[in-house]
Amino acid sequence: MEAAVDISTIPAPYGRITVLGGGAWGTALAVVAARAGREVRLWMRDARQAEATARTRHNPRYLRKTALPDGLEAMSDLAAALAGTEAVLLVTPSVTVRDMAARAAPLLPAGVPIFVCAKGIEAETGLLMSQVAEQAAPGRPIGTVTGPTFASETAAGHPTAVTVACTTGPDVPPAQRPAARMALSLTTDTFRPYVSDDLVGVEVGGAVKNVIAIACGILAGAGFGENTRAAIITRGLDEIKELAVRLGGRRETVTGLGGLGDLMLTCSSPQSRNFSYGFQRGQGVAEGAVFDGAPVVVEGRFNAVTVTDLARRLELNMPICEMVREIVADGRPIGEAFAAYWSRPLMAEPRAMDLTFPHPAEDAAARRFGEMMP
Ligand SMILES: NC(=O)C1=CN([C@@H]2O[C@H](COP(=O)(O)OP(=O)(O)OC[C@H]3O[C@@H](n4cnc5c(N)ncnc54)[C@H](O)[C@@H]3O)[C@@H](O)[C@H]2O)C=CC1
Numbered sequence: 001m002e003a004a005v006d007i008s009t010i011p012a013p014y015g016r017i018t019v020l021g022g023g024a025w026g027t028a029l030a031v032v033a034a035r036a037g038r039e040v041r042l043w044m045r046d047a048r049q050a051e052a053t054a055r056t057r058h059n060p061r062y063l064r065k066t067a068l069p070d071g072l073e074a075m076s077d078l079a080a081a082l083a084g085t086e087a088v089l090l091v092t093p094s095v096t097v098r099d100m101a102a103r104a105a106p107l108l109p110a111g112v113p114i115f116v117c118a119k120g121i122e123a124e125t126g127l128l129m130s131q132v133a134e135q136a137a138p139g140r141p142i143g144t145v146t147g148p149t150f151a152s153e154t155a156a157g158h159p160t161a162v163t164v165a166c167t168t169g170p171d172v173p174p175a176q177r178p179a180a181r182m183a184l185s186l187t188t189d190t191f192r193p194y195v196s197d198d199l200v201g202v203e204v205g206g207a208v209k210n211v212i213a214i215a216c217g218i219l220a221g222a223g224f225g226e227n228t229r230a231a232i233i234t235r236g237l238d239e240i241k242e243l244a245v246r247l248g249g250r251r252e253t254v255t256g257l258g259g260l261g262d263l264m265l266t267c268s269s270p271q272s273r274n275f276s277y278g279f280q281r282g283q284g285v286a287e288g289a290v291f292d293g294a295p296v297v298v299e300g301r302f303n304a305v306t307v308t309d310l311a312r313r314l315e316l317n318m319p320i321c322e323m324v325r326e327i328v329a330d331g332r333p334i335g336e337a338f339a340a341y342w343s344r345p346l347m348a349e350p351r352a353m354d355l356t357f358p359h360p361a362e363d364a365a366a367r368r369f370g371e372m373m374p
């Protein structure tokens with residue numbers, strides 16, 4: 001005879017979820033939540049887009065092929081979108097998170113959790129997105145849903161796994177914590193969440209991987225192959241680990257979906273806007289002409305600066321992120337920046353072993369990469 005299931009270990013799903021942001025990822029998450037049986041309100045800042053979405057049951061700008069399931073309502077009235085909601089997914093670009101959380105806060109009862117799905121670090125403060133939301137909308141659990149997730153594949157029903165993490169009160173039993181409740185609330189036959197208690201660790205992965213993906217894109221665009229990509233992914237993971245641990249995250253979290261998983265995805269596919277931006281730059285496309293000048297959200301371009309500002313403040317060595325910053329923010333020629341990165345003094349792996357000595361082919365690297373890269 002099978003043992004009876006202890007129902008106190010099964011989380012209660014949220015009834016109504018509000019998604020703030022009707023871009024690609026906001027739309028995909030709203031679709032997932034509706035498919036999972038939630039009552040979903042998808043808030044868009046553009047009233048015409050919201051009206052067209054509600055009327056045609058398709059978002060006219062993003063994921064146009066995806067029919068919106070029943071149970072999903074699109075709207076541009078923020079108060080109406082948040083009325084009676086039990087949990088919020090905040091899915092606008094990282095630079096808008098403080099403003100969006102502050103706008104939502106007075107419309108949300110205390111205790112309603114906000115899960116921030118933007119990936120980045122705030123420029124002025126060096127804070128992670130959950131910390132920004134905590135300041136702007138205090139008095140509630142704050143979390144994230146993150147991982148290797150291209151919006152179009154998620155919406156198309158490709159098996160997709162994410163990590164959900166959230167702050168919580170000390171007395172709440174594990175199954176009733178917001179992270180577990182959100183995980184259950186988003187679970188479908190194709191969408192599989194995992195629960196983590198290391199919010200810092202998973203968020204650092206999401207913020208830094210976009211910068212590393214730009215580096216991989218640049219090098220692929222310049223004509224280098226898989227050896228180079230694997231080297232940058234691996235050394236990039238080391239940079240994520242250093243920052244995560246310094247900020248209080250756990251080393252093992254970095255090899256989870258929000259770290260290695262997302263890093264591999266973003267560094268390996270032209271579907272990634274960050275990789276694709278880097279690829280075009282590596283091919284010699286000028287900064288202003290990438291994506292034919294269209295205003296595409298490339299979080300790593302902006303976060304190359306925020307991540308390295310934070311690393312410098314913490315006296316952490318993040319040389320790939322520094323290289324990307326030199327190229328995208330300081331305008332240093334790619335060949336020169338890469339040669340300087342590549343011919344740094346030789347060192348140990350892992351970093352804990354204290355060993356460095358000069359690179360004997362520094363000048364040759366400068367000549368080689370200077371000649372062949374833009
Ligand atoms: N697209 C994807 O596959 C994934 C994206 N993400 C993250 O989600 C965040 C949003 O990305 P996407 O949805 O892909 O971007 P997107 O470019 O598709 O859409 C951005 C949305 O934010 C809205 N928005 C922009 N500025 C705003 C403001 N000031 N106030 C309110 N709304 C504003 C836009 O109108 C648009 O609806 C980013 O941080 C991204 O890294 C995370 C996982 C997957």
Ligand SMILES: O=C(CO)COP(=O)(O)O
Pocket residue numbers: 119147148149150210213262265266271272273274275297298299
């Ligand atoms: O975060 C993402 C996948 O997990 C989306 O990556 P891009 O923003 O580079 O397209």
